[in-house]
Amino acid sequence: MFRFNSAISCLGLNEVKLLGKKYTWTNMQLSPLLEKLDWIFTSNSWLNSYPDTTARAMDMVPSDHCPCLVSVSTVIPKSNIFRFENIWLQHLEFHDILSSSWNQAFDSSSSAKNLTAKFKLLRRKIREWQKSLVNLKTLISNTRLIILFLEVIQEFRDLSLAEWNFKELLVKPNCYVS
Numbered sequence: 528m529f530r531f532n533s534a535i536s537c538l539g540l541n542e543v544k545l546l547g548k549k550y551t552w553t554n555m556q557l558s559p560l561l562e563k564l565d566w567i568f569t570s571n572s573w574l575n576s577y578p579d580t581t582a583r584a585m586d587m588v589p590s591d592h593c594p595c596l597v598s599v600s601t602v603i604p605k606s607n608i609f610r611f612e613n614i615w616l617q618h619l620e621f622h623d624i625l626s627s628s629w630n631q632a633f634d635s636s637s638s639a640k641n642l643t644a645k646f647k648l649l650r651r652k653i654r655e656w657q658k659s660l661v662n663l664k665t666l667i668s669n670t671r672l673i674i675l676f677l678e679v680i681q682e683f684r685d686l687s688l689a690e691w692n693f694k695e696l697l698v699k700p701n702c703y704v705s
């Protein structure tokens with residue numbers, strides 16, 4: 528351990544603080560053993576170039592080990608790109624939106640202009656419709672936040688049986704409650 532610390536010191540490395548959690552591994556028992564196994568280091572030159580570098584502990588689903596996400600902040604602008612979600616095809620309302628948008632008549636002699644107009648109208652209608660839907664990404668994000676919250680609580684005390692069971696329901700894959 529002393530050699531490792533000496534090497535880090537000689538190389539002039541700095542620890543990137545882990546946000547979100549103190550521990551990155553658990554034995555997943557009701558009264559868990561918790562350990563910090565992951566350390567993230569960077570150089571002074573990196574920190575001078577990218578001062579907003581952060582590391583965040585993610586949730587442990589489905590593992591006993593939490594991955595760490597290192598983020599480097601940039602100022603690159605992000606465009607508003609339309610992305611089609613395959614899950615929309617299974618939604619009953621989608622077919623009505625598709626039909627009503629696609630069957631719209633346009634006053635152009637050019638087939639290419641008509642096709643472009645149909646796609647633009649369809650994209651606009653889907654964006655409007657999408658705002659009324661429950662966002663799957665938000666649901667997943669909220670579920671992960673709850674799991675992370677329970678994992679942080681577990682760092683300070685044992686979870687109650689109800690909390691433990693709730694967490695187990697959230698992390699088990701293919702577990703559907705009817």
